Amino acid sequence: MKFFLTPIRAVLISVLSASWAMPALAQHSHGKGSLQLSLNGDVLQGQWTMPMEALLGFEHLPKNAAQTDAMNQLQKSLQNASYFIELPTESKCQQLEAKAQSDMFQGIKGKGHSDLNYEFKFKCANPQMLTKFEFPFFKSHIRSKQLKLEWVSQGSQKSATVRSSKPTFSP
Numbered sequence: 294m295k296f297f298l299t300p301i302r303a304v305l306i307s308v309l310s311a312s313w314a315m316p317a318l319a320q321h322s323h324g325k326g327s328l329q330l331s332l333n334g335d336v337l338q339g340q341w342t343m344p345m346e347a348l349l350g351f352e353h354l355p356k357n358a359a360q361t362d363a364m365n366q367l368q369k370s371l372q373n374a375s376y377f378i379e380l381p382t383e384s385k386c387q388q389l390e391a392k393a394q395s396d397m398f399q400g401i402k403g404k405g406h407s408d409l410n411y412e413f414k415f416k417c418a419n420p421q422m423l424t425k426f427e428f429p430f431f432k433s434h435i436r437s438k439q440l441k442l443e444w445v446s447q448g449s450q451k452s453a454t455v456r457s458s459k460p461t462f463s464p
Contacts, residue, residue: 385418
């Protein structure tokens, strides 16, 4: 009986391991990004991931001056988080940080796919006024189609898909 169970266990472990690995492989999807957005007291922070192809039209190191300029412009624009997300004026939020990371920004040749990993943080005088978020980056990056958004604040959680056709989210 032990001999029979061992091969079955091996097959089950292989199948389960493969199914657990699948979501990791499916995370990079052109035109689709993810955003984790959280409000803790008066601090709003976010983590955004998006394929570079959706932002630049390519996901390899720049091959010409136009591609270099596009990548440099994206890096510069991301220094201000309002390039990505607009907050209600009445919330009176001040940006504390914005960090953009990508292998492409560091000149590292990827193995096919490259993502932007972007983190930002705001301190808000009126966090209760954070009732609607807009995502202006969709206007500048037409290959960007959607964001899978996860929202967490004190006592509430919500998930939504924000699309380029309606680039807003209300918690």
